[in-house]
Amino acid sequence: MRYIYSVELGQDAEGRYFATCRDVPEAVTDGESAHRALLEMADALGATLALRSATQEQGVSNVRLAEQPGLSESAVRRLVNPDHLSRLDRVVAA
Numbered sequence: 577m578r579y580i581y582s583v584e585l586g587q588d589a590e591g592r593y594f595a596t597c598r599d600v601p602e603a604v605t606d607g608e609s610a611h612r613a614l615l616e617m618a619d620a621l622g623a624t625l626a627l628r629s630a631t632q633e634q635g636v637s638n639v640r641l642a643e644q645p646g647l648s649e650s651a652v653r654r655l656v657n658p659d660h661l662s663r664l665d666r667v668v669a670a
Contacts, residue, residue, distance in 0.1 A: 579625060583617050585610055600624055 584596050593613040594606040603624050605616035631641060642649045 579621075581621060583614065585613060597621065 581597050581599050584598070585593060586596075587593050588606075592606050592608060593610045594604065595613040595617040597603045597617065600621055603617060603620040605613055605620050607613035607616055630636070638653050639649050642651065
């Protein structure tokens with residue numbers, strides 16, 4: 577299955593590039609170049625969507641998911657909350 581998401585690319589005051597996705601707000605990345613920020617975004621979107629799909633397909637609750645990577649249930653709730661910015665390494669671990 578192929579997904580297409582609109583990504584906004586910007587640059588901060590220090591010259592670093594950042595990428596955001598309106599449809600997947602927990603996917604926020606940055607990089608020293610526009611290319612690097614977009615590569616990181618591809619990874620972030622992949623990990624975020626894989627986590628969402630896996631938990632839905634397998635019917636895994638937040639409590640059960642928290643048992644896997646050793647996170648608290650509240651930490652997992654933040655990981656799967658689209659309005660909360662999560663670190664990519666936490667999403668990948670989950």
